[in-house]
Every structure is written in C-alpha cells, then in structure tokens.
Amino acid sequence: MMQNGAPSSNADHTTTFNDLPAAMLVNIFTRLPVKTLIRSTSVCKTWYSNITKPTFISAHIQHSLSCSNQNAVLFVPNNIMRHKYCSLVSADTGNVLEKYKIPFKTKNGSLQLCGCLNGLLCLNAIEEDPNVDVEYQDLYLWNPRVRKYRSLFSSCFKKRGFCLYALGMGVYEPTFDTRIVRIVYPADDGGYACRKVPPKAEIYSLKRNTWRRIKDPGVPLLGYHSGITVGNNMVYWLNTRMSRDFNEQAWLLSFDFNTEMFGSIKLPDEVRYCLGVKANFNLLKFEGKLAVFVLNERKETNGTISQPCGIWLMSHEEGKISWNLIFKIVLKEHMWPLNVSRGGTLLQVSYASSNRSLFFCNLVSEDLQQSKPLVTEPGGFVEAHFMESLLLLEGKDELLKSAVSCSGYF
Template structure:
C-alpha cells in the first residue's frame, strides 16, 4: 500500500514514532511500504533503542512451576503488566531464562538437556529457534557484539550473522567453576557476559571467588577478582547491574539472620574500585535479593506478613521493606533488566565454547 502523497519530513515522522509504544510501531509497519522502510531502518532502530536504554524496565520471570509468569512490574503504578505467552511450543514452566539484551530474551530448556535455545522479542512477538549445538552446553550466556555496528548481532556463549555454531580457540578456563543457582544467572554489561565463579579447589571452602567474563567482540574469556572482603568466604554471591555498574550481592557470614551487602565496581575491570554501598538486614533466615526496580529500590524474595513467601521491595534510603502481594514458591523467580526495542532476532552466528 502507498501512503498519502502528503508526507511529513522524515525527522518529524521519527519524532512522532518515538512517542509510540513498541506494539503500535509493529502494527504501523503494515500501513505502507515507506513507513515499514523507516521503522526498520538502522537509524530509527538505533535512535529508538538509545531512548529505551534510558528507561529500562524490571521484568519478572516466575518459572519452574505451572502456571509460570512473565511480566513487568511498575513501582510507580503498583501493578503488573502481563506479557503474551511465547509462540514456541515449549511452555515457560520448562524453560530457564539465560539473559536479556536489546529487547530480546534468550531462553533455554531446563533440566539436564539445555540444548534447546530460543531468542524472542516479546513486544513485537518475533522469535527464532537456534540450531541445536553438537554438545549439550554446560554454561550459557547471552549478549550482543557492541562494536560490530549491528544492534542485532546477538551472541549466545557458548554471531547471530550465519545461523551456525562456531568454536573459539580458547575455551572456558578449566580451573574455574561457575556458581550455578536458582537466581545466579549471567549478566551482560559493556559488551561482555559475566558469571559469578570460583577457582576449582574441590571441597576447599577457602578457594577465592572471582568473576569470569566473555568479551563478544574479542571472543576471549577474562577474569576479575571479587572484593577482597568477599574473596575467600563461603557465602552466597549473586551478580547484577546497578545504575550501569557491575555489582554483587553477598551474604554476610556468621550472622544470626541472613543479611546481604551490596558492592559495586566503580571502574569496570578494576578490582581496587569495588565499593560497598549498602548492608541489608532482615530478621529472616531464608530470603535473598533478586534485582532492582526502575527507581533503584531492590526486589527481594522473602516472607510477608501473611506468613507465605512473596515479592517485597526494599528501600535502602528508608531501610524499609514492603510486600507487593505476589506469592512466590521456593526457588522460582528472576528479575531481569529489560529494554524495549523493535529489533527482530534473525539468523546470524553462534559461538560455542568447549569447557
């Protein structure tokens, strides 16, 4: 279909389109060829993504049970916004989320076989199923090659630009074990995916903690140590991103009740720049931080006043907890930083790391 002969200047059209929700932009692509060309152009997609990155949204994924749940929570509106069910056959209850990047989610099958992997943009309802790797991946990470010039150059570790898996010369360090837990997934920041890890000392609890990263552009693994105060204890640790900084939640050992410290790396890659921001104390033995709200508060899974476990929001400035009325079964919730985009996951190339 051709649009009307009366056409606004392109910069005016872009300004109008940037004010619309992603789901409406997806519909407008069908109006006429010129609108579709503009809305799928590299210029518009990049401007739209940069605008969205200033306002990431917390995405909650309740998994491992049926029914599972995937949706946004707004602390401003104090309500949930459900996302549509994924279009692929596998149910959410049978999936783990690997990560979120540029508006695209990466899922893999849970359990012993993790070779079924999907990429999905839930706002424009586009997805692709990755070809199964010849090896069952032990660890997974998801991100984008930020220096390639392609916003959709997604990579799954183990480039989405030939639809095939690629072996890299130097695999995952053999002397290191990634700390796998129900909430300790990989974290993407500064063009690299990061995992919380520990040197392999078998049953020696004094083995140092560290962070392993994979640079998608250079295709190399790198390491950086945890804060010195956290490097050798046996307490739980979870990675996240806070206000653009790599951060770690760490359990305070030898405490009557479980408490956490929040540390941030002020200068990326520099061990000496680790800084402790908060100490969070809650008189419960079983609770843990999950991630951050859009206003810098902290999502926590813990016990609410009604006696069951639910989702709480912690305000570090007032040192208060507030239950937001979401029932959570044990070990079944993740919080992701999600950026809205109109990027479609399409076939490119994949990296396979042998461990």
C-alpha cells in the same frame, strides 16, 4: 482568488507528514511505543523500511531506556505447562501491567531465564535428561512485545551424552548485532564436569542466525549458568573454587562481544570477607554497572536470624578496576537477592514457606514491603531490566536446526 479561470499564485500548499525532514521523522518515530510502530509498518513501504532499519531500532532502544518504567519487573514462570504467561509487574504497587503469552513449548514443560537484553529474552528448558546433546537442548530468543521468537536448536560441538554449559548475552556494537556466547564442556558419567577435556566456546549471531566456534577460548570451568550483561558488550559470570590450601577463591569471568576475548577478575579480600569467611555471593547490575552482593547470616540475641549484606559496585576506568561499598543493609531471615531495578529497587525472594513471596527493598530507606500479587508457587525468575524494543520484528518465527559455517567436535 481566481482570475479568468487561472489559479492564483498564492494558492495554499498542503504539507503532508512525508514532507518533514528525515531527521524530524526519526525523532517522532523513536518516541512512539512498539505497538504503535508495528501498526505504522502497514501504512506504506517507506515507513516499513524506515522502522525496520537496524539504525532506527537502535535509536528507538536508546529512547526507550530513558523513558521506560524504571521499576517494572518481568516475572517468568519455570513451569509453562501450568503457567503460560509472563507478567510485567510494577515494583511500586505490585500491579500487573501487562501479560505476554509464551508462544512455544519445551520438551519437559520447564523454562529457565538465561538473560535479558534490549527487550530480548534468552530462555531454555531446565534439562533433566542426561542423554540430551547440547545441540538438541531447548534454547530460545523471544521478544514478547513483537510476539516473535527464534528456536536455536543447534551447536558447533557435537557429542553423545550430556554437556554442561554457561550462557551470556551481548551486542557486537559496530553492527548492533545481538549475540549469545555459550561455553560448553562435557560431563562424566556422574554428571560432573570432565576435567580431561578443556571447555570450548561458540557464539550465535542474530543477524546471521548461526553459531560460530570461538577458537582456543582458554576458559575455566564455571559453576554458574547465566551471566550478567553490563553496557551491552560485556558479560560476567561469578564462580568460586577451592585452592590447594583449601581456601575458597572467588573470581569473575568476563567476555567482550566486541573483541570476543575472555578475561578474569579476582574479587579482592575486602569484598569477599567484608561480612566473614562464610559469606555468599551474587552478581547484580546496579546503575548500569556490575555489582557484587555479599550476604551472610547472623543470630540475634532474641534468637532470630538476620542477614546482613553489602553491595559493592565495580568501576572500570582507564584500565583500572576498583570496588566501592555503596550499601549496607540487613535482610530478614530466608531472603535471597534476585535483582535490582533501574529505579534502584532491590528484589528479594523469601523461602520461608513453600510459596515463594517477592519483597521489594528501597535501598535508601531500607523499607521492606511485600507485594501480594507476586506470591506464587515455587519456581520462577524475575528480570528487572526488561524494556520494549523492535528486535525480531522483521521476519517470521525461525527454527535454527544447524550450525552453518562452523565446525568442531569433542
């Protein structure tokens, strides 16, 4: 009401979005999908600053973990000259949920998935040229959701000729810095690991965009290229070796990104021999913990081949490691386990024909069902823990050509 031209003391006050408490704003933003948040960065400088803060990105990742599709899996082709897209597929229906165009090309047109963590993929080319130095081998970090990537063509270690290496992804939790550890060792003229030179290790920091040498890692030779990340800061590799008495030993190599320390864990006999001495092993992640998949072949009375398997879950509490057999199932012939989704679906690949077919197995009902949309030509990788995130949102696609602030030569 107006009296003598003066505004009323009870005039309405319009509340804007920015008048909300900061904690409430963060709570609202963390519930938005990545696509909406990217658009929101264009609204104003304040929103851009808040959305691109590391603390907010970390909070958004935690919320995405709790509400993302538990049975969505990512298929990554290994021939990117013929297939230029990664596909996010439902393990429940087999339907393609989204496609992401691969934004880079490798020298030989091949691609290999080395790790996936918090929406970031670690990819490299399947190198066939024995004269390519490790620092010039194709290696990428890519976030398909924000369409940004980094090319990491560099190394602290330089040597002419081919160098074998193993990779692992993790997070340095005090600063939420995504990092990659790379174990490097030279090969002899025959392409085998040179035992005269001890392996060395280096670590890449996403925040600093550089490689740094890890002094005296004391790591053994590894036969498996990619590690399994558990709980953000731990990565594990599985390896087997023959002892002097010709008995095969199976063990795990671990790396802690918080302490930058390597460790080793020997698989107990009850895990290794639960299906016989000729069993095969594969590392998986199940319910946020490390799992060992033990697989063997068995000839049935009707002449068919079945594959009994056991899944052992590792628990690490109060400094003590224990193993629990959580599942015993039987796979069909020519199957190999690839991964387990967050929803508990076991993904397997069939090698029964030239075309690789993916199968899903419900670990509770043991009901196998083929997903026809995922029948592909040979080659490809399946990631069962992909999720959307804002990592790499800030900045342009970058090429790392030199290893700054590090030294060391073979």
